[in-house]
Amino acid sequence: MEKKKHLTTNQGVPVTDNQNSLTVGERGPVLLQDVQFVEKMAHFDRERIPERVVHAKGAGAHGFFQVYKSMAPYTKAKFLQDPKEKTPVFVRFSTVTGGRGSADTVRDPRGFAVKFYTEEGNYDLVGNNLPVFFIRDAIKFPDMVHAFKGAPDNNIPSASSAHNRFWDFISLTPESTHMIIWLFTDRGTPKSFRMMEGFGVNTYVWVNSEGKRVYVKYHWKPKLGVHSLDRHEATRLAGVDPDYLTRDLWNTIASGGEVEYELCVQLMEIEDELKQVFDPLDPTKTWPEDKFPLMVVGKMVLNRNPNNFFAEVEQAAFCPASIIPGIEFSADKLLQGRTFSYADTQRHRLGPNYLQLPINRPIVEVNNNQRDGAMQLGEFSGPVNYEPSSLAGGSPVEAPAGTPYVYRVEGEVTRKKISKTKDFQQAGEKYRSLSKMNQEHLIDNLITDLMQIDKPIQQRVIENLTKADPELGKSVAEGLKL
Ligand code: HEM
Known part of the structure; x- marks a missing residue:
């Protein structure tokens, strides 16, 4: 029989009574010198961290990603080269608008965030289950989220689009019309995280080893096909099982099942950007699949539940700015704003050293001169925390550069909306x-x-x-x- 471990305080001191506080006589009062009580209660008092400002309710799973064939003609990203290589992933699915305790089946986009732990560092593909977005400029995002979430006076509603403030903003934001049509089909109430598509929405750039750049849009296709709930069933489930989608994912994997998606991409030559009738970098648009066919890249299999929700799901930090060599940002204004917002909120939500948390930590060594900050876990030694240095063997030094390449960007400094809006x-x-x-x-x-x-x-x-x-x-x- 396994030997039972003894309870201890956080200082490792044995706890001999976890039922009774330290009192004067058996009826109290309690003594402040009950350090065991104080430590336990003080930890409990701090057990919640700020919930995500959006996408607060979510479920996660571990797995792997594998390419079917090398993507070398388009990108030098190492994890997209070798069909024999399996890259570990962690995925978090979420609703957007509701708070941490809200129902899974309300009408809402669903988040589909994938962290690839690659040998070149972490790559995050932070997508949604709908291919377009409500707005095209990140400067409107805080207003949009304010309008969607609870009112500042009474905090109503906690998770629903059926309210004046949502529709007020939408009706004054014509570029949201395309997204509204997607959201109000039954795709706005997916039947399962296993049965919904995922989309990068924004346009990224792939760069190959010769420095050739191409625009790329990402699509995840669920192996089980796309299935949705109708309005009546979604409403019923929100009442009888508010954790319906979370439970479905957990139970599938807990009973030995696997959850599988294929990754596909659409590619567009950079030179073709201005030849389109719509603006290809506008995230309120899709690229027509007859002109830009889907190319299958590889598969992702989710096969392991988290051991601890808080450590792995609540503390997971995804960020569209987490890219690796071979993948770059396009000038898409929404994406550009996203590259700032995520890490900024995560420094607030989780602290400045959030990338040291096991779920966020790269599988490769991290070497730089950043030290200190709240909850620093690194065990550093020596006098060198700067670069360049000749001391400590001059290490770490800059990594060798890949093929150098340049591209030009020019234009007037302005605050203008794009000319090819084509909102409808x-x-x-x-x-x-x-x-x-x-x-x-x-x-x-x-x-x-x-x-x-x-x-x-x-x-x-x-x-x-x-x-x-x-x-x-x-x-x-x-x-x-x-
Ligand atoms: C300007 C537009 C946007 C801004 C400023 C923005 C900002 C944010 C912020 C601040 C978070 C919370 C992150 C955290 O606390 O860890 C978040 C979460 C998220 N966003 Fe966005 N977002 C934008 C658009 C989008 C778009 C277009 C997509 C989909 C393609 C998307 C997908 C997600 C997902 C999936 C999460 C949850 C990540 C997780 O599971 O932890 N967002 N977003």
Whole structure:
């Protein structure tokens, strides 16, 4: 039989009584010198950290990624070269708007964040289950999230789009129309994290070993296909099992199952960027798949549940700025803003040394001269914490550079929106591409939400929907008796 371990304090001192506090006589009062009590209670009092400002509710799993064939013609990223190599991954799925305790099946985009622990450092692909986004400039993100989340006076609602503030912002943000059409199909209520697609949404750049650059958009395809809940089932489940999607993922893996997705990419030559009728770097747009076909890259298998939710899921920190050689940012303004926001919030949420936490730590050695800061775990020695240095053998030194390459960026300094906005064209195309049943569900989902909204806001939403597709606008207006 396994020998039982003894309870101790955090200082390692044996605890002989964990039931009774130290008192004067058996009826109290309690003594402040009960250091065992003080330590236990003080730790408990600090057990919550700030929840994520968005994507607060989530579930995670470990697994691996493997390419089917080398991507060397397009990117030098090492983990995308060798079909025999398995790269460990950690994935976190999430809802966006609700707080940490909110229901899994509310209408919302779902986060699909993947951390690849590669031999060249960590690469994060921080995506969603819908291919476009509400806005195209990061400067609008705080307003958007304020409008979606609880009102500043009464904190209502905690997780739902059926409220004036959401639709007020949306109706005044015409570029959100495309996203709204995706979100209000049943894809806004996925049946399982195992049955939803993932999209990088933003445009990135792949660079090969010759320095050739190409634009890239990412797609995850679930092996089980895409399946959604209808509005009625999603609403019922939010009541009877608010953790429905979390439980589904956990139980699948706990019972020995595997969860599999294929990674596909769309590539676009940089020279073709300005030849498109839409702006390819605009995250409110998709790239038509007939012109930019999906290329299958590899597969991801999730096969291990976390051991500890807080350590692995709550403390996981994903960031679109975590890139590796062979992958770069495009000039997409939303992406550029994201590259600042994530690590900034994580320094606040988890502290300046958050990348030392086991779930965030790269599998390769980290060598630099950053020292100190709250919760520093490194055990450094010696006098050298600067570079260049001749002391300590001059180590660490700069790594050898890859093939040097340059690209030009020029233009006026300005605050202007892009000229090819085309806010409604792809929105209308998306609506018309839906099956009859999916069109009906979209209209029904929109009406149910909008029914609860003030008339002038309803009117503005109808105007935007009508610009996308007159029949869609008319059907929703009729449903609302406008
Ligand atoms: C300007 C636009 C955006 C900004 C400023 C932004 C900012 C943030 C912030 C601050 C967090 C919380 C991070 C944390 O506390 O760890 C977050 C989480 C997240 N965001 Fe964004 N976001 C933006 C757009 C997007 C887009 C377009 C996507 C999808 C492609 C996305 C996907 C996610 C995901 C999946 C998470 C959760 C990561 C996790 O599981 O920990 N975000 N975002």
